[in-house]
Amino acid sequence: MLNFTFKNRTEILFGKDQIQEVAARLPENAKVMFLYGGGSIKNNGIYADVTGVLNGVVVTEFAGVEPNPEFETLMKAVQVARDNEVNFILAVGGGSVIDGAKFIAAAVNFTGDPWDILVKDAEFGEPLPIGAVLTLPATGSESNGNSVVNRKETAQKRAFGSDKVQPVFAVLDPQYTFSLPARQVSNGVVDAFVHVIEQYLTYPVNAPLQDRFAEGILQTLVSEGPKALATPQDYDVRANIMWSATMALNGLIGKGVPQDWATHMIGHELTALYSLDHAQTLAIVLPSLMFVQRDHKSAKILQLGERVFGITEGEDAKRIDLTIKAVQDFFEAMQVNTRLSDYQIDKSNINDIVANLEKNGMTSLGEHGDIDLAKAREILTLAA
């Protein structure tokens, strides 16, 4: 096992009607920015719940944070936060809104160009505290310090991370996911699944507990994901997916083990160039990446196959093939397509994708740093 430090400062408020706990957790004299996305929360009761618990508090609403939150939009929110002397951000939504809140929280008191927080790891002072009300289980953003921001004008998707911007609390009420469109449910399950894979499917370092935890999340997502599509009003199914997605990326399972993240880095370029959903990009890249990296990853692919998909028969090479296919079949069962061509992207686009990887310095990805531009091209070609 590798050395590590671990602490997770987010208080999880999980279950029915936990929104009621929010009021007691706001700072005194709170001036709250109520941040949300496209407005679906106005149709499913969540907006009313939130305004209910914010009754009597000074609130500035900021709506319109996009999926893959846009730098330009977030900078508008920064200005609004400054103008209204906001001292707390309540982010109500999925990973995009919460990621956006983290960037706003860091940028409000930052004196330089806030883009530097994303591209130069610029140091920032004490950010605004954030509370999260999660409506879409997927990214784990509600209890980690990661944020990904998109910038359309330059076709860039960039990330920053800091414990300082991690939400102080996160409301996880599975009821808030009942009204999600199937596509978002599917994306969330695929996203969480790949988060686990990035921290698990590398090479063994004799860390059996981390393996078991990772496999436990994968097993749960594989069993509960399709149920969420088949019986969308099942509370326990929603609860199990919600808790799995949070545990998938709250830092725990990746401690003491190598991590990969190449699938995410390649996927980010697909979103930046073609506006694909984040999970769609992961579903495209991962199976091909597993195939190209199968020698490095053989021990863990075999273990994944056996423990998560019950693949125990045949030679190693056969079991590896079957495991890759099982992953791909799972994504397809979740109604997320796994080929570039499914999204009207063909081989002629691969040059552009590789060029973008190069522009963003993504030239030595993966747990061994051996996914260079040539290997990335091989992966993308296989996924065409």
Added chain:
Amino acid sequence: MLNFTFKNRTEILFGKDQIQEVAARLPENAKVMFLYGGGSIKNNGIYADVTGVLNGVVVTEFAGVEPNPEFETLMKAVQVARDNEVNFILAVGGGSVIDGAKFIAAAVNFTGDPWDILVKDAEFGEPLPIGAVLTLPATGSESNGNSVVNRKETAQKRAFGSDKVQPVFAVLDPQYTFSLPARQVSNGVVDAFVHVIEQYLTYPVNAPLQDRFAEGILQTLVSEGPKALATPQDYDVRANIMWSATMALNGLIGKGVPQDWATHMIGHELTALYSLDHAQTLAIVLPSLMFVQRDHKSAKILQLGERVFGITEGEDAKRIDLTIKAVQDFFEAMQVNTRLSDYQIDKSNINDIVANLEKNGMTSLGEHGDIDLAKAREILTLAA
């Protein structure tokens, strides 16, 4: 899944030589109480490491915290802490030292009789902050708010719990466990195993991820525990046990599910009356408790048998018997005996044990509150 709130404030510093991280985490103008147990740390290098990182800091040493820490000893430490205006406790040891530190931390500024913290849940103000350097993986005390204190003069073992006394950091260096006597290694593995069981072996509430995590810890302990006895200098084995014991009782796996804890409550009386090691009491009580509660617990016992011990053949009743036997065999393989008679306690003592349970109000134990004194007697009789 049941509603829950969860936050764990302890920063885990895991791995080789992480003791070096301590100095940077002490408060400014720290006046540290360096609290430890019987002095074994002077023979294995840990004492030297700790005094090394405390170089230049005002330190008050307090040695002699016993296994099952004694109220009287801890009250002496409280006086020493007051006399020296200590503002930080560095607890170096196993669960007993860390549990003791929590009581001292709460009692130092408490104006009433500190025994009330244990028997009347008396409110206390801001406790002293605690850092832990773990030398014996077992209780999970290094990253939870629980404390158990013994009082010989009245044959009482009582607990209190508060997030406020949870260590702010915990150093988990597996190297620090190399010199442990086999008996303490065994006790630690059994203790951690039963901590998981208390939060797992109840009844299903459709919380598959919690089940998988619990089973993952159990599987790891079952596979690594005997290796720690066979090859005591294997770093990874020690690391895996250490991390498992911490995860067993840091609050995570018990969230959203029912909990039992009857084995612990009955076991506490065996320590209070006969000074048995805590883990010995658990190894005695658990198998018999599983047998007596087998109807309530059947679904989870079958799942435990299948997933942790590979017991999949035969009728339910047979598989339940085999699973109880597998648990008992595991304890015996860890060299912890499982019968009262192994410790020179016989049936004639059971009246005293039951009387003590009654005196301490332990008359409706377990996840259904149905373990009354008659059932406790049945369990103890079966364990004779």
